[in-house]
Structures are given as structure tokens and as C-alpha cells.
Amino acid sequence: MVRKSRFRNVAVGVTLLWITLFVIIPYLFVVVVSFLERDSMHLIRWVFTLEHYRELFSPVFLAVCRNSFFLAFVTTVIALILAYPFAFILNRIPEKTRRFLILLMIIPFWTSSLIRTYALIILFKANGIINTFLLWLGIIEQPLNILYTEVAVFVGLVYTLLPFMILPLYASIQRLEPQLVEAARDLGATTKAVFLDIVLPITMPGIIAGCIMVFLPALGLFYIPDLLGGARSMLIGNFIKNQFLTTGNWPLGSAASVLLTLLMVLFLYGYYLSARRTSTGGMGRIA
Amino acid sequence: MEKVPIVRLRGVTKRFDDVVAVDTLDLDIYEGEFLTLLGPSGCGKTTVLRIIAGFETPDTGEIFMNGDRLTNIPPNKRNVNTVFQSYALFPHMNVFDNIAFGLKMKQCDKKSIQEEVRRAIDIVKLSGLEQRRPFQLSGGQQQRVAMARAIVNKPKVLLLDEPLSALDYRLRQEMQLELKRLHRQLGITFVFVTHDQVEAISMSDRIAVMNEGRIEQIGTPITIYEEPDNMFVARFVGEINVFDGRVKHVENGSAQVDIHGQRFKVQNKKNLFPGQDVTVLLRPEDIMVSPNGNGSGGEGPALSGSVDEVIYKGKTVDLIITLDQGETIFVTQFFNEDQENVVYSQGQRVDVDWLYGWEVVL
Ligand SMILES: Nc1ncnc2c1ncn2[C@@H]1O[C@H](COP(=O)(O)OP(=O)(O)O)[C@@H](O)[C@H]1O
Ligand SMILES: [Mg+2]
Numbered sequence: 002m003v004r005k006s007r008f009r010n011v012a013v014g015v016t017l018l019w020i021t022l023f024v025i026i027p028y029l030f031v032v033v034v035s036f037l038e039r040d041s042m043h044l045i046r047w048v049f050t051l052e053h054y055r056e057l058f059s060p061v062f063l064a065v066c067r068n069s070f071f072l073a074f075v076t077t078v079i080a081l082i083l084a085y086p087f088a089f090i091l092n093r094i095p096e097k098t099r100r101f102l103i104l105l106m107i108i109p110f111w112t113s114s115l116i117r118t119y120a121l122i123i124l125f126k127a128n129g130i131i132n133t134f135l136l137w138l139g140i141i142e143q144p145l146n147i148l149y150t151e152v153a154v155f156v157g158l159v160y161t162l163l164p165f166m167i168l169p170l171y172a173s174i175q176r177l178e179p180q181l182v183e184a185a186r187d188l189g190a191t192t193k194a195v196f197l198d199i200v201l202p203i204t205m206p207g208i209i210a211g212c213i214m215v216f217l218p219a220l221g222l223f224y225i226p227d228l229l230g231g232a233r234s235m236l237i238g239n240f241i242k243n244q245f246l247t248t249g250n251w252p253l254g255s256a257a258s259v260l261l262t263l264l265m266v267l268f269l270y271g272y273y274l275s276a277r278r279t280s281t282g283g284m285g286r287i288a
Numbered sequence: 289m290e291k292v293p294i295v296r297l298r299g300v301t302k303r304f305d306d307v308v309a310v311d312t313l314d315l316d317i318y319e320g321e322f323l324t325l326l327g328p329s330g331c332g333k334t335t336v337l338r339i340i341a342g343f344e345t346p347d348t349g350e351i352f353m354n355g356d357r358l359t360n361i362p363p364n365k366r367n368v369n370t371v372f373q374s375y376a377l378f379p380h381m382n383v384f385d386n387i388a389f390g391l392k393m394k395q396c397d398k399k400s401i402q403e404e405v406r407r408a409i410d411i412v413k414l415s416g417l418e419q420r421r422p423f424q425l426s427g428g429q430q431q432r433v434a435m436a437r438a439i440v441n442k443p444k445v446l447l448l449d450e451p452l453s454a455l456d457y458r459l460r461q462e463m464q465l466e467l468k469r470l471h472r473q474l475g476i477t478f479v480f481v482t483h484d485q486v487e488a489i490s491m492s493d494r495i496a497v498m499n500e501g502r503i504e505q506i507g508t509p510i511t512i513y514e515e516p517d518n519m520f521v522a523r524f525v526g527e528i529n530v531f532d533g534r535v536k537h538v539e540n541g542s543a544q545v546d547i548h549g550q551r552f553k554v555q556n557k558k559n560l561f562p563g564q565d566v567t568v569l570l571r572p573e574d575i576m577v578s579p580n581g582n583g584s585g586g587e588g589p590a591l592s593g594s595v596d597e598v599i600y601k602g603k604t605v606d607l608i609i610t611l612d613q614g615e616t617i618f619v620t621q622f623f624n625e626d627q628e629n630v631v632y633s634q635g636q637r638v639d640v641d642w643l644y645g646w647e648v649v650l
Contacts, residue, residue, distance in 0.1 A: 183343055184376035186363040188390035188441065198389075202380045278380070 173207020
């Protein structure tokens with residue numbers, strides 16, 4: 002027992018140290034920098050200002066936000082529509098097939114998503130695999146313009162983020178007892194009512210978790226619009242990257258980062274509320 | 289004129305892979321009765337309920353309700369409600385909304401839903417808990433919500449799948465009485481599933497004893513207990529002593545059976561013939577014990593043996609007796625004023641016999 006608890010202490014300690022060093026301290030830097038003045042020579046000057054937060058309300062940034070939210074929102078909706086039935090099927094198929102499918106879903110994570118995005122270029126470009134194949138089939142006569150369109154960006158975002166939607170949905174559907182569906186049918190519910198009144202509310206925490214895990218990264222995955230999209234497809238992530246790497250406006254980039262973080266906190270609070278509302282306190286508890 | 293059963297199963301078979309869960313089963317359930325499906329775990333009780341509810345479609349055979357074919361009607365269109373073994377309460381709804389669910393599905397208006405739910409809550413004695421969520425309730429309360437959620441729809445038939453099995457002993461006794469009260473009060477047909485023979489006997493109008501997907505016997509608790517059709521039923525509904533014998537002589541309505549060299553007179557209901565091997569069954573409380581050499585009332589045949597174990601139970605004394613031929617039998621004796629010497633001591637020599645007509649011959 003003593004050895005076990007010492008191991009636990011060490012493990013927890015190392016994790017805490019790691020998070021402090023590489024997450025909390027850098028993040029505090031970002032917060033501090035966002036309140037400092039910009040300096041073309043030294044990047045920042047140690048003078049307090051709220052200027053950069055005011056800049057976040059400028060038409061330029063608002064346009065980026067609007068576009069970014071639109072991309073992320075559509076990505077989330079597409080991912081949800083694709084993932085929900087898939088997660089359902091995943092729960093209904095035999096154990097062996099299920100494990101295989103989950104493995105297939107996880108394998109791409111072993112490759113950097115940047116490299117996988119380059120792979121998408123090979124699929125999409127004018128003389129890429131998709132066009133060559135369609136031309137060969139005779140379905141089209143001219144190569145389709147896929148690369149550098151919004152469609153390519155959506156495909157890239159959905160492709161990259163889909164597993165983050167499927168996994169929480171899968172978990173929440175797994176917790177839905179089949180008996181509850183039967184009970185609802187028994188009480189006269191149509192298939193539609195079963196879905197709307199039972200399945201949807203009970204799996205809502207999974208839906209919200211999945212949406213958070215797709216929506217937030219979708220705002221920040223700057224290299225996907227960079228590589229696959231036209232100039233119009235700009236995400237908040239691209240904006241932040243540009244402030245740091247192109248314009249050299251670190252404080253503004255930091256302020257935008259802080260905004261993203263606040264958004265995330267807000268979403269997580271929403272998730273917490275919904276999870277509490279549908280909590281079961283151990284469903285099917287006996288006595 | 290034959291009574292039309294409210295539910296009729298004809299030749300119903302249900303297989304799961306290579307398991308035959310229900311095997312060409314015929315069953316008639318009558319309006320207003322309390323019918324219990326009794327049998328060991330895995331004998332197909334739940335599957336029968338699920339077929340009546342519509343969750344399973346039989347591979348062969350038909351179900352009728354009031355004479356109409358029900359076989360391919362989906363569960364939400366059947367006038368039948370189920371109380372699930374695990375209760376299956378909706379975790380995201382409070383007690384009120386759980387109970388109101390069926391009425392909402394029927395598109396009843398708000399006011400009548402309010403009234404009906406309130407009435408159901410009163411019937412199952414849950415007043416004051418309307419706003420609680422299922423996980424904030426005790427097992428007994430969850431059970432009541434499950435009952436209320438079903439009966440509020442006024443089903444023709446209420447299906448109950450081992451509804452009491454998750455409750456502790458005391459609560460279970462209480463809920464048994466409660467269920468009987470509900471059955472009387474509502475007049476709804478109850479189809480109740482249990483593997484507990486005591487529960488089945490004390491609650492039911494009729495019992496169907498099931499084994500391996502078939503009904504072994506169906507009848508009133510008294511018939512099932514006192515006149516079992518076969519060894520399975522005899523053994524399943526309570527302790528029983530089994531004697532092998534051979535018919536020696538047949539008379540008008542009775543027969544002489546030889547058991548361990550003693551001639552016993554038994555009832556002849558089954559056209560016994562001389563030379564036939566039979567099994568004579570006796571419930572522990574039907575056997576009479578007397579001190580050795582005395583016989584029963586000093587006359588008639590008896591089997592002798594010695595007392596192995598005396599178990600004092602308060603209302604009764606149970607004796608385990610080993611006969612001289614080596615068989616072990618189980619006897620329950622009630623205290624009464626005429627017979628004071630029911631307390632035997634370990635090792636004491638005794639005679640056992642029974643009154644003519646109390647035996648079952650198979
Ligand atoms: N969905 C199912 N899939 C496979 N086998 C099943 C299924 N449901 C029941 N069975 C089998 O059918 C038999 C009867 O089951 P059940 O009706 O649940 O019995 P009981 O309720 O009397 O315990 C059992 O052998 C059980 O394993
Ligand atoms: Mg069962």
C-alpha cells in the first residue's frame with residue numbers, strides 16, 4: 002500500500018510539474034503580454050494597456066471572427082451529423098468489429114495531422130487522385146476545382162476533427178440503457194418521440210462534449226485553411242498565428258488567445274450544467 | 289359459452305441462436321386475473337412477457353388480444369404496459385414527468401394529465417416526491433414510480449417482470465401486499481413473473497409453472513401445490529418427499545401401493561394397474577410422525593426410522609428423519625393442542641405415515 006501511494010504521489014507530482022511548466026506558466030505569459038504595449042523593436046514594452054482588447058472589436062477582427070465561427074460551426078454540424086449515426090452503429094455491432102473500427106479511427110493519430118493535411122492536397126489538386134479517377138470514369142471532362150475552396154477546408158476540418166466528435170458520442174450512447182428505449186416504446190412513444198424525448202436528452206452531454214471538442218479546435222486549426230483554403234478562409238487561429246509570426250504583434254495575438262480561452266471556459270461551464278442536468282447518480286441503481 | 293381470453297398465445301416459439309427460449313407455448317390469460325409465470329431462471333418467463341409487450345416477435349405462433357391478432361403490432365400500439373425488472377425510469381425526468389410520459393405520448397391535454405398523474409401518485413403513495421429525480425429515490429420508491437408510470441395509462445394488461453426481486457425481504461413483503469391491493473383496486477389483468485414459489489403462491493389467482501420454454505402446469509396455487517402434474521412442478525413449488533412404490537391391488541377409486549414392504553392405500557385418479565411402478569409424493573406438512581411401535585393411531589401401515597435433526601422454527605418444528613431403508617425425509621409439524629408431543633429428540637425412533645388422500649401419485 003505504501004509503495005502504491007508513493008507511486009501515486011510521484012505520478013501526480015510529475016504531472017503537476019509538467020502542467021505548471023509547460024501550460025500554466027506559458028499561459029500566464031500570454032495573459033500578461035496581452036495587457037502590454039507593442040514595440041516594433043522588442044516586441045513588447047512594459048506598459049499596461051487595454052488597447053489590444055479594444056482592437057478585438059475592430060471590423061477586421063470581427064470579420065475574422067464571423068468567418069471563423071461560420072467555418073467552425075458548419076464543421077461542427079457536419080461532424081455531428083456524420084458522427085451520431087456512426088456512434089450509434091458502433092454501439093450496436095459485435096465487439097470484434099467495433100474494436101477494429103475504433104482502431105481504424107485512431108490509427109491516423111499516429112501521423113501528424115499536418116502531414117495528413119498534405120495528403121489531402123494530393124487527393125484534391127487538379128491532377129490529384131480524385132480528379133484523375135473521376136476523369137477516368139468519364140463522369141467529368143474538366144478537372145474539378147476542389148483545392149483552395151471552402152469545400153476543401155470543410156473536408157479538411159471535418160476529417161481531422163471527426164474522431165473527437167465520435168468518441169464522446171460513442172461513450173454517451175453506450176451509457177444509454179436499451180431498456181429505456183423499450184420503456185418509452187412501451188408507453189406509446191413513436192420512433193421520433195423516442196429519439197427526441199429519450200435518446201437525445203440522455204446523450205446530450207456527449208453531444209455537447211463532442212461539439213466543444215470540434216468547435217474550439219476548428220477555430221484554431223490555422224494550417225488547414227492555410228494549406229487547403231483560399232485567402233477568404235481565415236480562422237481565429239490564422240489571425241493569431243499571423244500576429245505572432247507575420248505582423249509581429251504579440252500583444253494582439255495574446256489578447257485573441259485569451260479570448261479563445263474565455264470562450265472555452267464558457268463552453269465547459271455549459272457542458273458542466275448540461276451534464277449535471279442529465280446526471281443519473283448511477284442509473285439503474287438498486288435500493 | 290367459453291370465456292374469451294384477454295390475451296391468447298397459440299403455438300408461440302422464440303429462438304435465440306440455438307437457444308429455444310419459448311417452445312410452442314399455448315397460454316390463455318383472462319380478464320382481471322392475477323396470473324403468475326413461475327419458473328427457474330432462464331426458463332423463458334421474460335421472453336414470454338416481451339412477446340406479449342411486443343419487444344420480441346415470435347418465430348412461429350400467434351398472439352391475440354380480445355380475439356384480435358396482435359402478433360405484428362408494435363409495442364407502442366399495444367394496450368399493454370410493462371413494469372421492468374430494472375424499473376427503467378427515465379433518469380433525466382422527475383417523478384411527475386416519468387409518470388406523465390405515457391399520457392403525453394397519447395397527446396392528452398395538460399389538465400387531464402395533471403389529474404391522472406396526481407391520482408396515480410396517490411394510488412402508489414408517492415405524494416410529495418413529484419419533483420425528485422429517480423436517483424434521489426430509494427429502491428421501493430423507484431418501484432412505485434415504475435408502477436405508477438404503467439398504471440396511469442390504464443392498460444388492459446399489466447406485465448410485471450420480477451418487480452420485487454431487487455428489494456430486501458421486509459420491503460418485498462410490504463410490496464407484495466401492495467401489489468395485491470393495486471390489483472383489486474384497479475381491476476387490471478396482471479401478468480407477474482417470479483422465480484420465487486412462495487411469492488407466486490401467496491399472490492396469484494393462477495400460476496403457470498414454466499420449464500425450458502414450456503408450461504409444465506397451469507392452475508390455482510392450491511392445485512399447483514397440492515396436485516402437481518409432474519415431478520418438476522412438485523419439486524419446484526416446495527419441499528416434497530418422494531417414495532417409490534409398486535401398485536399391488538386396485539379397488540374402486542383407490543389402490544394398494546407397496547412401499548418398502550408396507551401396503552399403503554392411495555387414491556386412484558389415474559387408472560393405476562397392478563404391477564405398475566409409481567411415485568408417491570408427500571409434502572412435509574402432510575406426513576405424520578408417531579413414536580415407534582405405535583403406528584398412526586395404533587393401526588395401519590407405517591415406515592419406521594430415526595430422527596436425525598430437529599429444527600425448531602417457532603410456529604413449526606421441522607424434522608429430518610432417516611428411514612430404516614436409508615431414505616431421508618423432511619417433515620414439518622405444527623403445534624396444536626391435541627398433539628403435545630411434536631417435539632422429538634435427536635436419535636429417537638419414530639414411525640411415519642399419512643392420512644389417506646393427502647398423497648400425490650405420479
Ligand atoms: N436477447 C437474447 N439473446 C440471446 N439469448 C437470449 C436473449 N434473451 C433471452 N435469451 C435466452 O433465452 C432463454 C430464456 O431467457 P429469459 O426469457 O430471459 O428467461 P427468464 O426470464 O425465465 O430467466 C435463456 O436461455 C436466455 O439466455
Ligand atoms: Mg427474466
